[in-house]
Amino acid sequence: MKASYVVVMSVLLGLLLGAGITWARFGNPPLSPLPHDIEGSAAQVAAAAPKLWIDQRSHDFGAIERDIEVRHVFHIKNTGQGTLTLREAGTSCSRCTVAEVDRTEVGPGESANVTVAYMPGDQSDFRQKALIVTNDLNEPRIELGITGRVTTRYEVVPPSLVLSKISATETRRAEVRIFAFFSDSLEVVSHEFAEAETASFFEAKILPISPEQLAERKAKSGCSVELTVKPGLPLGPFRQTIRLQIRLSGTEETPTIRVPIAGIIDSDISLVGSGWNADAGRLAIGDVKISEGTTRRLLLLVRGAGRHEVTIKPVSREPDWVKVTVGEPSELSSGAVTQIPLTIEIPPDAPPANHLGTEQGKYGEVILETTHADIKQIRMYLQFVTVP
Amino acid sequence: MRMDPNMTGRLFNRLGGLLTAVAASLVLGCGSNNSPATSQTAAERTAIDGHPTPVGEPMFDPAVQTVAFTEKTARRLESAKPKFDPIAENGKYFEGWPKPKLALVISGSQDGYLEPCGCAGIENQKGGLSRRYSFIKQLEVQGWPVAAVDVGGLVRRFGRQAELQFNMAAEALKLMNYGAVGFGPADLRLSTGEVVAAVAGEKPEDSIFISANVSLLDLTPKFRIIEAGGLKLGVTAVLGSEYQQQVNNNDVTITPAAEAIKSVLGKLKKCDIKILLANATTEEARALAKQFPEFDLVVEAGSADIPAAQPEKIAGTKARLIELGHKAQYVIVAGFFETRNADQPLAVRFQRVALDSRYPDAKPMKQLMANYQSQLQQLGWQELGAKGVPHPRAQKGDPLSGKFASAASCKECHPTAWGIWNKTDHAHATETLVKVDPPRQYDPECISCHATGWNPSEFIPYVSGFDSLEKTPQLAGNACDNCHGPGRAHVAAEKGDDRAKRDAEREALRLTVDFARDNVCAKCHDHDNSPEFDKPGKFEKEYWPKVEHGGE
Incomplete structure (x- = not known):
């Protein structure tokens, strides 16, 4: 036999063998269940098939207590003729929900139980699911759902306080309520502010809570904590924590509740509006068609006790053909802020100009003078370029 | 019988050649293994098998990859794990659905989760703006008319980083052509300037952020009418009374939800579908649905982790209560279909969609994320409020x-x-x-x-x-x-x-x-x-x- 034939045959044989091994390992997808089979054999297949029956697909635990595990058993029966296989295939929360199948093969007429256990944590309303995979072609995967509401011995509402935009000269108040669900009385034994450096700017007053507020929360007892932030904190963000030690009747416990408080002490005057970058003090206007011009509307917000007396006027404009209009002040419906409309106009037929803040042209600029005791001037950079 | 030695030799030669050829062809026939280990470049292999860090030198030297050992082992372990199949895990979607007249995508309670973290294997996790974008685009590509609404709650934390997250999320919703978005309590605790800059366009009245009972600097529109798929959707939003207690911000005015809805309802009268985005507890949302039976869909923000697969029918009304779960891991799609029934011209079907790894990352969202990370870098820890304690x-x-x-x-x-x-x-x-x-x-x-x-x-x-x-x-x-x-x-x-x-x-x-x-x-x-x-x-x-x- 010629050597060349041997080589060719060997190569072909090797290729065939190799391809076969690869296909067997990777290229053979699992067969999907046949939806509709050939006449005659379908009936035969159905006759020997398992059939899953389940008593319910979801269970509501109602109100449950935190850190106490609850369980529910779902009952499954095989009403078919073949053996039903069951396999637990994960839950929606591996941390808090576990499902266990007590038998993985269920003969015709036999039953099995799936126990779903839930450990309540920080959640209030919860919904979790457990997935069970079966060989019943009509029910290849079933979701068992559990729902409920977690209650605790006591609850703090809200659990943390955020006080937005406090003016440096403003006194701000906020309220935290503590509700007890199993005790007839709740008492705040002591309280303190954890951050010693700024504690002197905070005050807390313990007040009773109304029966209506208790009923709304379905609580047996509670109290209100009125927090006051006094003027004088430095500008910028602040953090504080109030620690409240409480006593609940009917128990020996005197737990300590920590309520984080966060906020920002801000300047009495701020600008808001589309395109305004407060960090950079810059209004992004962009390309302005010379034939059309453009207008940007901003709002000056004035806070603090003396806000009604504050007036604003433009004193400098660069380029000087930019128009600046200060509107009439009005009070926001919150009753604590005065807003003053401010309009910046690039008029039509303005000359070509580049104020993009690049080498070709520095930013435009508007300076406003104010009658505020501490904030005498507001500087705004304008970023724009006029185009034909 | 003794064999001719010459013939024996030739036979062995041929057998040897045959075996060699078969072996070589086996390798060719099996094809290449696609594991990353074998597809590494030479440079990578050098780096991976590189030198241990010398004693006394800094732990981390960016010029020298000392990751190698762990990475190699990790890759081996990874390739041995069964590959995660999101479809097997979460099921197929829209099975048996004909093309709807309108597919309404409903989302909310993102709580600052711009993306799944990825630490534990991003393919196992759900959610993220990128996947949501891809999902919506897929619906559009298959020719479905799409509209989108969000109940609000873009962020959870407070401070500069949360403001940037809000900004990014608001941009993302605009890119996804959302028609109406409500406010969650954490959104309203942010600096008003930042929120206004993010939500207000040149004309505040055109903003997609709406609320009937919350006013941001007296600028917020109270409702929107969205036209899509030949239908008119009348949408309004409210912040529930329990969540209002979490907002302490003088720039924000909040009125009772029910009164506010009454003042707006007349404006939605001629709409085919009326939607209430109630950023409220389940109980309060349910109560509002009963008080205002005009609404077809009431979306709430107080549900458990995982939303119900099918929305609850509110007794005594035509409304459905839509739950969304937490962290925007899911969206609910309401498909509206025309019927021949003059009394009920539209029918609706619902599909709960887990935003899992079957939906790829989207370039526009990746760009937004890059911008966001760049902003964080520019501001630095101090400006972000990350001050050492x-x-x-x-x-x-x-x-x-x-x-x-x-x-x-x-x-x-x-x-x-x-x-x-x-x-x-x-x-x-x-x-x-x-x-x-x-x-x-x-x-x-x-x-x-x-x-x-x-x-x-x-x-x-x-x-x-x-x-x-x-x-x-x-x-x-x-x-x-x-x-x-x-x-x-x-x-x-x-x-x-x-x-x-x-x-x-x-x-x-x-x-x-x-x-x-x-x-x-x-x-x-x-x-x-x-x-x-x-x-x-x-x-x-x-x-x-x-x-x-x-x-x-």
Whole structure:
């Protein structure tokens, strides 16, 4: 036999063998269940098939207590003729929900139980699911759902306080309520502010809570904590924590509740509006068609006790053909802020100009003078370029 | 019978040739294995098999890849794991659905989760703006008319980073052509200027952010009418009374929800579908649905983790109560179909969609994320409010207590433990943030678990904790101090003469496996970032063996 034939045959044989091994390992997808089979054999297949029956697909635990595990058993029966296989295939929360199948093969007429256990944590309303995979072609995967509401011995509402935009000269108040669900009385034994450096700017007053507020929360007892932030904190963000030690009747416990408080002490005057970058003090206007011009509307917000007396006027404009209009002040419906409309106009037929803040042209600029005791001037950079 | 030696020789030669050819062809026929290990470049292989870090040199040298060992092992382990199949896990969607007249995508309660974290394998996790974008685009590409609404709750935290998250999320919703978005309580706690800048266009009345009972600087539109698929959707939004208590902001005016809805309802009269986005508890949303039976859909924000597969029918009304779950891991799609029934011209079907890994990342969202990370970098820790706080172990009068030492300091006395740690993912945790696209090492929410010396639940550094790869390279990675506690006082005590102090410091840093599992590991291996961690047996069989070490 010629050597060349041997080589060719060997190569072909090797290729065939190799391809076969690869296909067997990777290229053979699992067969999907046949939806509709050939006449005659379908009936035969159905006759020997398992059939899953389940008593319910979801269970509501109602109100449950935190850190106490609850369980529910779902009952499954095989009403078919073949053996039903069951396999637990994960839950929606591996941390808090576990499902266990007590038998993985269920003969015709036999039953099995799936126990779903839930450990309540920080959640209030919860919904979790457990997935069970079966060989019943009509029910290849079933979701068992559990729902409920977690209650605790006591609850703090809200659990943390955020006080937005406090003016440096403003006194701000906020309220935290503590509700007890199993005790007839709740008492705040002591309280303190954890951050010693700024504690002197905070005050807390313990007040009773109304029966209506208790009923709304379905609580047996509670109290209100009125927090006051006094003027004088430095500008910028602040953090504080109030620690409240409480006593609940009917128990020996005197737990300590920590309520984080966060906020920002801000300047009495701020600008808001589309395109305004407060960090950079810059209004992004962009390309302005010379034939059309453009207008940007901003709002000056004035806070603090003396806000009604504050007036604003433009004193400098660069380029000087930019128009600046200060509107009439009005009070926001919150009753604590005065807003003053401010309009910046690039008029039509303005000359070509580049104020993009690049080498070709520095930013435009508007300076406003104010009658505020501490904030005498507001500087705004304008970023724009006029185009034909 | 003896064979002719010549023939024997020829026979052996041919057999040898045959076997060689078959073997070579077998290899060709099997094709290439696509595992990353075999598709590495030569440069990568060199780096991977590169040199161990010399003694005395900084732990992390960006020029030298010391990841190798762990990465190789990890890849081998990864390739051995069965591949996650999101469709098998979460099921197929829209089975049996004809093309609807309109597909309404309903979302909400994002709570600052711009994307799934990815630490535990992003393919296993759900949610994220990128996948949502891809999902909506897929519906559009298959020719479905699409509209989208959101009940609000874009962020959860407070401060500058939350403002930037809000900004990014608002941009993303605009790119996805959302028609109406409500406000959650955390959104309204942010700096008004930032929120207004994000929500208001040049004309505030055109803003997609609406509310009937919340007014931001008296600028917020109270409703919107969205036209899509030949239908008119009348949408309004409210913030529920319980959630109102979380807002303490003088720039925001809030009125009772029911009164506000009454004033708006007349404007929605001629709409085909009326929708109430109620950022409220389930009970309050249900009560509003009963009080205002004009609404077809009432979307609420108080539901459990996972929304119901099918919305609840509110008794006595035609309304459906739509739950969304948490962290925007799911969206609900309401498909509207024309009927021949003049009394009921539209029918509706619902599909709960898990935003899982079958939906790829989207370029526009990736660009937004890159911009966001760039902003975080430019602002820096101080501007982001990530100011160093004293560690709980810091004591007055002891300047070294509560201060971090670095793994290099530990190595001197604990070389074996250090050597084990150095081969784990913990040692290269900061590196993983640098390598991801876009890099995340300037993000407090990421660095707090990916470097040494940060509080992982509050996303702020401790005094003497990691600052940057440039200033504090010795604190890169998730090192000894993070689990055992700040070790500088211990290092000093070992070198001193005070035996009692030395013993006390040693005791303070001692850590048992049980204590670690229950109190330390879970601070970073929490449900968001490590959903498998708490599964029975996982810690003992999978996690602990990777880092197990004693005190040597």
